[in-house]
Amino acid sequence: MSILSGIFxxxxxxxxxxxxxxxxFCGALPGLTATMAVALLVPFxxxxxxxxxxITLGAIYGGAIYGGxxxxxxxxxxxxxxxxxxxxxGYPMAKKGEGYRAIVTATIGSVFGGIFGTLVLIFMAPPxxxxxxxxxxxxxxxxAVFGMTIISSVEQKAILKSMIGGLLGMLVSTIGIAPVGxxxxxxxxxxALMGGLQLVVALIGFFCIPEMMxxxxxxxxxxxxxxxxxxxxxxxxxxxxxxxxxxxxxLRSSVIGTITGILPGAGxxxxxxxxxxxxxxxxxxxxxxxxxxxxxxxxxETANNAVVGAGMIPLFTLGIPxxxxxxxxxxxxxxxxxxxxxxxFSGQLANITYTFMYSMIVANxxxxxxxxxxxxxxxxxxxxxxxxxxxxxxxxxxxxGSFAIRNSVFDVYAMVLCGLIGYVLxxxxxxxxxxxxxxxxxxxIEEGFVQTILxxxxxxxxxxxxxxxxxxxxxxxxxxxxxFWPLIANTIHQxxxxxxxxxxxx
Amino acid sequence: xxxxxxxxxxxxWLLVVVVFLIMSLAGVNAAAxxxxxxxxxxxxxxxxxESDITARLQQKYLEEILGVKVLIINKPGxxxxxxxxxxxxxxxxxxxxxxxxxxxxxxxxxESKDIGYQTDSLNLVxxxxxxxxxxxxxxxxxxxxxxxxxxxAKEKPLNLGGSASNSANHLGVLQLNKxxxxxITYIPFSxxxxxxxxxxxxxxxxxxxxxxxxVNYAKEIKVLAVATEKRWGAWPDVPTFKEQGFNVVEGAYRxxxxxxxxxxxxxxxxxxxxxxxxxxxxxxxxxEEMGFIMENYGVxxxxxxxxxxxxxxxxxxxxxxxxx
Numbered sequence: 001m002s003i004l005s006g007i008f009x010x011x012x013x014x015x016x017x018x019x020x021x022x023x024x025f026c027g028a029l030p031g032l033t034a035t036m037a038v039a040l041l042v043p044f045x046x047x048x049x050x051x052x053x054x055i056t057l058g059a060i061y062g063g064a065i066y067g068g069x070x071x072x073x074x075x076x077x078x079x080x081x082x083x084x085x086x087x088x089x090g091y092p093m094a095k096k097g098e099g100y101r102a103i104v105t106a107t108i109g110s111v112f113g114g115i116f117g118t119l120v121l122i123f124m125a126p127p128x129x130x131x132x133x134x135x136x137x138x139x140x141x142x143x144a145v146f147g148m149t150i151i152s153s154v155e156q157k158a159i160l161k162s163m164i165g166g167l168l169g170m171l172v173s174t175i176g177i178a179p180v181g182x183x184x185x186x187x188x189x190x191x192a193l194m195g196g197l198q199l200v201v202a203l204i205g206f207f208c209i210p211e212m213m214x215x216x217x218x219x220x221x222x223x224x225x226x227x228x229x230x231x232x233x234x235x236x237x238x239x240x241x242x243x244x245x246x247x248x249x250x251l252r253s254s255v256i257g258t259i260t261g262i263l264p265g266a267g268x269x270x271x272x273x274x275x276x277x278x279x280x281x282x283x284x285x286x287x288x289x290x291x292x293x294x295x296x297x298x299x300x301e302t303a304n305n306a307v308v309g310a311g312m313i314p315l316f317t318l319g320i321p322x323x324x325x326x327x328x329x330x331x332x333x334x335x336x337x338x339x340x341x342x343x344x345f346s347g348q349l350a351n352i353t354y355t356f357m358y359s360m361i362v363a364n365x366x367x368x369x370x371x372x373x374x375x376x377x378x379x380x381x382x383x384x385x386x387x388x389x390x391x392x393x394x395x396x397x398x399x400x401g402s403f404a405i406r407n408s409v410f411d412v413y414a415m416v417l418c419g420l421i422g423y424v425l426x427x428x429x430x431x432x433x434x435x436x437x438x439x440x441x442x443x444x445i446e447e448g449f450v451q452t453i454l455x456x457x458x459x460x461x462x463x464x465x466x467x468x469x470x471x472x473x474x475x476x477x478x479x480x481x482x483x484f485w486p487l488i489a490n491t492i493h494q495x496x497x498x499x500x501x502x503x504x505x506x
Numbered sequence: 507x508x509x510x511x512x513x514x515x516x517x518x519w520l521l522v523v524v525v526f527l528i529m530s531l532a533g534v535n536a537a538a539x540x541x542x543x544x545x546x547x548x549x550x551x552x553x554x555x556e557s558d559i560t561a562r563l564q565q566k567y568l569e570e571i572l573g574v575k576v577l578i579i580n581k582p583g584x585x586x587x588x589x590x591x592x593x594x595x596x597x598x599x600x601x602x603x604x605x606x607x608x609x610x611x612x613x614x615x616x617e618s619k620d621i622g623y624q625t626d627s628l629n630l631v632x633x634x635x636x637x638x639x640x641x642x643x644x645x646x647x648x649x650x651x652x653x654x655x656x657x658x659a660k661e662k663p664l665n666l667g668g669s670a671s672n673s674a675n676h677l678g679v680l681q682l683n684k685x686x687x688x689x690i691t692y693i694p695f696s697x698x699x700x701x702x703x704x705x706x707x708x709x710x711x712x713x714x715x716x717x718x719x720x721v722n723y724a725k726e727i728k729v730l731a732v733a734t735e736k737r738w739g740a741w742p743d744v745p746t747f748k749e750q751g752f753n754v755v756e757g758a759y760r761x762x763x764x765x766x767x768x769x770x771x772x773x774x775x776x777x778x779x780x781x782x783x784x785x786x787x788x789x790x791x792x793x794e795e796m797g798f799i800m801e802n803y804g805v806x807x808x809x810x811x812x813x814x815x816x817x818x819x820x821x822x823x824x825x826x827x828x829x830x
Contacts, residue, residue, distance in 0.1 A: 180671055181671050184584070
């Protein structure tokens, strides 16, 4: 009973509301990530009791991951790395005048995924955390390789270009201090490059800047050339659509997000892309993905919010962050004197823990209302704003955002450079996603690879270390299927065609 | 006529002298008033790490003592090198202090010529804590003592995970290999956050990690040895490496530095402030609970500490470089 009174106390409800709005705001600004949003308010939580502090941080985190969809949809800039995939279909939808529908989809998906991940956290945390320990360096290597195979389905007609992009991304990810060995690579004497190319800088540079330049150069008066459709009907239409035929997508994406969240380190940035890939793979009309359909946005936003709850599973049970923002929450827990482990789930501390977790469900529901109402106004504003004001404001925000990452002017210059290169690549019809994927996964692949080899020191055939664990084998099979799916799908398709032809002749 | 001109002239010079005196007084006042605007505390690591948590705990005490706001900014990059390079080139007015660590700041410039700073260009104010290395294995590991572990290491290839390359963890393993005459492979992880699951999932045989990890995961791991001169008060039952016959004394020190050329008077104010925080019983209790060992190296003592460290690590590193 005290849990309910804790959740619904006016103070905590207000914190949930404030946290969600603040999180959404940070998430929507390209350059400010969920991790930053949580980190910014951690000092404030020290003045609160632990329950309220955690409730605030949880609300901010969820809000930020959801908020990332707004800028992804409206200006093709992933607000956080977790919304990269939302740009694939969200932005095309906005260009077609369906931006509000995309926002509604993102909202429903985020709320569903968020609640799903939180429920798994509440009811299945301990056993799942133990299971996640089976993933060691070798498994992380294969998971990251699996992530790279998504490239093959992003642009099926230009696989070569995607592969070049992906490998280039991996190459650029090596800039900085090597994870093993500690030597500086490709820094050209710039101390600022020792941290490598920041992901957010690349995201803004490659996704947002080229599109804005395109818009300005294209002579569009404002974003939606078509007058936005009547908004009131859109909401219920989309709800019926999603819960009518897209249950599979909702559940599958939630599961993908949950599993990715449980694995320490990987987070929403990978989850949304895997979910997108899977949705496209099992769809009856995969060629429509990328042109602006609801399915794409639903998959990415559901998965990334499922990560929020699931990432806390290893955090609360083992003290291991499941995703980057969880590292900040871990610091907050430590400062509050809450030691992760079994004690958090029993005794007097259980009250704090469970109040917090159940409150995340309430926060998600709040997100729904804020999102629908706020999204409508936001969409109206951005779609009717003359392009010259919109682009100028966005450019301004990108500078603020890239500086905010680590208070470095160098990052701003890097962002501008990426933007120019990205514009050229856009004209050459290179999709930015493979490059960014390589940038994210490169370090994970490298670390997993080198660690596995090191762990196998002294054995007769070190290379066998990659293949001699059951979990690795399963992952390898998944990689092969994913990499060669276009080929496999084609063959099956042709088989079916032949069958039809035979039948017709007979 | 000439007389009048002389009178004006001398009055003019009197005015100049008076103004000059007033200005110099004001200058003296300004120095005496340090600090009179907010101080920035730069942490060259990501939010949530040991350096970051320490700084956030120190923050409120520092604000009380210094009477100004203390703003914490994280500037991660290059394992700390980015923040230290900026410190070495920063404005020496005392309004920016940068968290610094040993052995990182000694070993990094030795390893890379263009890391952006030299060990001695970090003007040390205070070293306030230390997390010694510990050798940890899972609770149900077959090894119950350090001797067990070393014996096994002589028979088959064993590995120890730890945080980062060229860190106290890494150097600790190298030192152990040297004195125990074994060849344990060190597996660097990007941080304690990724090393611990690897240990719990039995992907590595053990970890050479910090006391803070031993405290945080006390239920799931057992610590076989602590790399200090004498046994650690918080764990009276855990033997040191030294008493078991292996001279391994190693750990990570954390402190703050300012850019070179900062006036000694300003540095004294900062040194006193950090000293006061470090002696505050409430603060000490919190830090020790988390596994930190308090140290109290002021400006002069820090210089000596670093000089000793340089000698020690350059010997050890010649081995590292030879290995490559």
